[in-house]
Amino acid sequence: MxxxxxxxxxxxxxxxxxxxxxxxxxxxxxxxxxxxxxxxxxxxxxxxxxxxxxxxxxxxxxxxxxxxxxxxxxxxxxxxxxxxxxxxxxxxxxxxxxxxxxxxxxxxxxxxxxxxxxxxxxxxxxxxxxxxxxxxxxxxxxxxxxxxxxxxxxxxxxxxxxxxxxxxxxxxxxxxxxxxxxxxxxxxxxxxxxxxxxxxxxxxxxxxxxxxxxxxxxxxxxxxxxxxxxxxxxxxxxxxxxxxxxxxxxxxxxxxEIVGYGATCDAYHIVMPDPEGVGAHEAMKLALDDCGLKPEQVQYINAHGTSTDLNDKTETIAIKRLFGKHAHNLSISSTKSMTGHALGAAGAIEAIFTALTLMHGIAPPTINLDCPDPQCDLDYTPNKSVKRDMEYAISNSFAFGGQNVSLLFRRSQ
Amino acid sequence: MDDIEKKVVDLVAEVLVDVNKENIRLDAKIVEDLGAESLDIYDMIALLEDEFGTEISDEEVEKIRTVQDVADFIKAGQKK
CATH class of the missing domain: 3.40.47.10 (Thiolase/Chalcone synthase)
Incomplete structure (x- = not known):
């Protein structure tokens, strides 16, 4: 059931x-x-x-x-x-x-x-x-x-x-x-x-x-x-x-609505993410599979986006791995650029921002994105919010310990 | 009320913040009149011990009924 x-x-x-x-x-x-x-x-x-x-x-x-x-x-x-x-x-x-x-x-x-x-x-x-x-x-x-x-x-x-x-x-x-x-x-x-x-x-x-x-x-x-x-x-x-x-x-x-939940572990290192982003990719995939959604149906990702060298790079790799060409059509943002990283609260705070993004049709910005890392080449909604009609969105959270969690949201119908 | 009794009333009031301070008289029964539960009492004792640098044993805590009892135990402890 x-x-x-x-x-x-x-x-x-x-x-x-x-x-x-x-x-x-x-x-x-x-x-x-x-x-x-x-x-x-x-x-x-x-x-x-x-x-x-x-x-x-x-x-x-x-x-x-x-x-x-x-x-x-x-x-x-x-x-x-x-x-x-x-x-x-x-x-x-x-x-x-x-x-x-x-x-x-x-x-x-x-x-x-x-x-x-x-x-x-x-x-x-x-x-x-x-x-x-x-x-x-x-x-x-x-x-x-x-x-x-x-x-x-x-x-x-x-x-x-x-x-x-x-x-x-x-x-x-x-x-x-x-x-x-x-x-x-x-x-x-x-x-x-x-x-x-x-x-x-x-x-x-x-x-x-x-x-x-x-x-x-x-x-x-x-x-x-x-x-x-x-x-x-x-x-x-x-x-x-x-x-x-x-x-x-x-x-x-x-x-x-929450329509999907994916949880995996890298089983790779105590504090570093798997450099290939396999676990992160699979967590997002599981969240989509939960309701049979195709990657192309997602419009927005609230990234874990911690502002550490390794996270932002591997999260980008994981997103590309799952979404392929569609990765470049996604609006992505890290609201941690504004809230900082509230550790165990972050995933919940960002779940709410993700629901609000769908509700209002506004992708919040990633601030301080003045000179993008060449290894981070997706649309992270730099510095200014963007209006966009969106139905499905993912919120990512990744932990020291290798735990990857993705939640999938749907706009209220 | 002497200084110790006044301080005891202050500390009881600090723990039992929802009790009107006027009701925290020396003859008030801590459980029956002021509505304290066991955790409140241990909380109070910790504050009192810290304030007066004295120690109230668990046996003595058992005997406490009124605010006056608390002040008396503090005074007795200080004489030791």
Whole structure:
């Protein structure tokens, strides 16, 4: 059995803005959310720029004060995005069928800054001074548990840990669970908030981050020949997926459909992609096969496009391998050029941008694409959004570990 | 209220943010009157221990009923 799956709610918190509409405005205007690090003194770090959520972000309108101080930042922003999505879907009241309502949320690392702070307390004050909330704030499956408590959702519930593919994997699994009939509704997405000395110095040790400290807004430049690594960001994206039938019956807004999901692993290297892009190509192919779509029917790809040397090159190879000549007719963009890379949230944030691309008929730009890498020779929608009538689109996410995830979207009919 | 009692009330209020601070009197029962659950109490104890540099054993925590009990344990701990 396979059922149609509708998107009936969406929520976003990124370094650009809070809320889906405001994010879309920023993205289509080509605005960068990257800046010098404000939340702590980054002087000791090689990379001193990031995509931080605005300092005036206030979750207290969505989360009671008592709960707020017991939630790690990744949980706070994830809950805010989940509330936006659930409210839009009109599921504020506990459902009549709670066991049919799933929550599946990805996070690459979970509460890393909480773990870091806990370790400082352990070292400075000793084991008897450990606060009781370290574990619930650190662990990645607590947010799906919190979302379930908040909205009375009692079906399948778990966290997904899949590095930079976490958010996409969560949505893919949620799509499958609803499509196969194991649940009728799923709140799903990804969240990440690890900006701090721990994460940045660790990614610097891997030489993965851009060091363009003097020009933060120019630092994330996917497919450009002068790209020098990704820019770490924080953010959360959440969707409500629902069986098309249920959504239609209750008159819910149908914002788009997910029609395919492909997942593969390179089985090649812990942090480098397969240089031939085989796994990435196969993930996209599986997503198309899921609904019997031909490559020529796809008009848009929201690329993983991290702005690292290897990703952008091999993603281009993978796209060409699958789409052949049609690769040059695709509109492609990397919205990470504006949002930075929010790790486990990225796939969910970009899933929402992909749905919005189809809904509005506007492909958002890849900014900072001033001088394309000769090895990246497709149409990445350089620097300015493009209007185009589109029905099908893919969102790609690839992880350290070799995990490739592609989601296939269809415009709402 | 002495300084320790005032500080205890402040810290209880910090954990139980949804309780009106006027209701956090010394004779208020922490569970029955203020609606605390076990996690709230451990959260409170961690803040109090940190603030006063004293230690409240799990046996002592079991005996806590009112805000006054908390202040008394802190004072006793400081005399040790």
């Amino acid at each position: 396979s059922r149609r799956v509708a998107i009936t709610g969406m929520g976003l918190v990124t370094c650009l803005a809070t809320g889906v509409d405001e994010n879309w405005k920023q993205i289509t205007n080509g605005r960068s959310g990257i800046g010098p690090i404000q939340s702590f003194d980054p002087q000791r770090l090689v990379t001193r720029i990031a995509g931080e959520i605005a300092a005036d972000f206030d979750p207290s309108g969505y989360i009671p004060k008592k709960e707020l101080r017991r939630m790690d930042r990744h949980q706070q922003i994830g809950m805010v995005a989940a509330c936006q999505a659930v409210f839009q879907a009109g599921l504020n009241e506990p459902p009549d069928d709670p066991r049919r309502c799933a929550v599946i949320v990805g996070s690459g690392i979970g509460g890393l800054t909480t773990i870091h702070d806990g370790f400082e307390i352990l070292r400075e004050k000793g084991p008897k001074r450990m606060p009781p909330m370290i574990i619930p704030m650190a662990v990645g499956n607590l947010l799906p548990g919190m979302i379930a408590m908040r909205f009375g959702l009692k079906g399948p519930n778990f966290g997904v840990v899949n590095a930079c593919s976490s958010g996409a994997s969560a949505i893919g699994e949620a799509y499958r669970i609803v499509s196969m009939g194991f649940a009728d509704v799923a709140v799903s997405g990804g969240t990440e908030a690890v900006i701090g000395e721990f994460a940045i110095s660790s990614f610097n040790a891997l030489r993965a981050l851009s060091t363009r400290n003097e020009a933060p807004e120019k630092a994330s430049r996917p497919f450009d020949k002068d790209r020098d690594g990704f820019v770490l960001a924080e953010g959360a994206g959440m969707v409500v997926l629902e069986s098309f039938e249920r959504a239609q019956e209750r008159g819910a807004p149908i914002l788009g």
